[in-house]
Amino acid sequence: MKKLLFIMLIGLSNLAVADRIKDLASVQGVRSNELIGYGLVVGLDGTGDNADFTEQTFRNMMEQFGITIPEGEDPDIDNVAAVSIHATLPAFAKPGQQIDITVSSLGNADSLRGGSLLLAPLRGADGNIYALAQGSVIVSGFGAEGEDGSSIKVNIQSAGRIPNGATVERSVPTSFSQGDHLTFNLHRADFTTAKRMAETITDLLGPDSAYALDATSIRVTAPRDANQRVSFLSVLENLEVTPGEESAKVIINSRTGTIVVGQHVAIDPVAITHGDLTVTIDNNLEVNQPEGFTAGETVVVPDAEIDIEEEDQPMFLFGPAVTLNDIVNAVNEVGAAPGDLMAILEALKSAGALKAELIII
Known part of the structure; x- marks a missing residue:
């Protein structure tokens, strides 16, 4: 059975399309900044973590409120989880504005659903506090468990978002x-x-x-x-x-089998042949039974059948000034699978016949 091959063609039209400057470029000095913080999510339904740093953070927080937990006493905080907090501070954000934040479990918490993030500072790369985060966590994933131990999970429950969950406390100066x-x-x-x-x-x-x-x-x-x-x-x-046209490129995604051929890709005169060799090995187990009541043991004997098939494929000769359309038509005639086509393109590049940059991702 032949595999289905998708080839995406970029820039087949020679008509140039103009773009706005705001879509092509950004203003130097006008940029967003990343923020990060650490905090506790409380109010979980027994789905918190049991990490040592979570307990330490919980003890420190309680001491700030004047409550001291005796040493050696286990606070049993299954409804608490330690989380990392990250957010993006937009350019020109001013104190008092709100931004979205994302919280992610740092320990072995099963779920953050139903939890609330306690007040936590968000710092920039310079160590300064730029925002304060707090709010109820929204988790898109969910899970269910049966009494027999069976369970099902959809998406990730150990991370969630808080829309408008942080308030900007400091603006970032710009050179605008x-x-x-x-x-x-x-x-x-x-x-x-x-x-x-x-x-x-x-x-x-x-x-x-x-x-x-x-x-x-x-x-x-x-x-x-x-x-x-x-x-x-x-x-x-x-x-x-009107932006300049991209250089000739062929991009291959080896994981998905996707091949993207850009404009201006050409091939020098070259001949290509593609053969499909299939080797099939079937292992059959046969029982060897002694005849009658003679002495001997019943044994299992493997019987391997090997079948080799080779399909004849035509050879294609490309002349000078081969266009993108010629390449696509020839590939479709060969009927190459994605993996085989990748090998053909790599061989063309090694031979110096492919006039394009070959990028494998």
């Missing part, structure tokens, strides 16, 4: 309103795209108003006043630029 320039950084470095973006901005603002620093960055002269700079950037980010 500093200096006489703004710099756009392309999401994908490309000299052609950088040149076209600088030219588009120059056509609007005048000579020497924008120039490309390299394949990624375009520097633009901008007003110093913050209000004017916001309006200025609002106009620029909606300008449309």
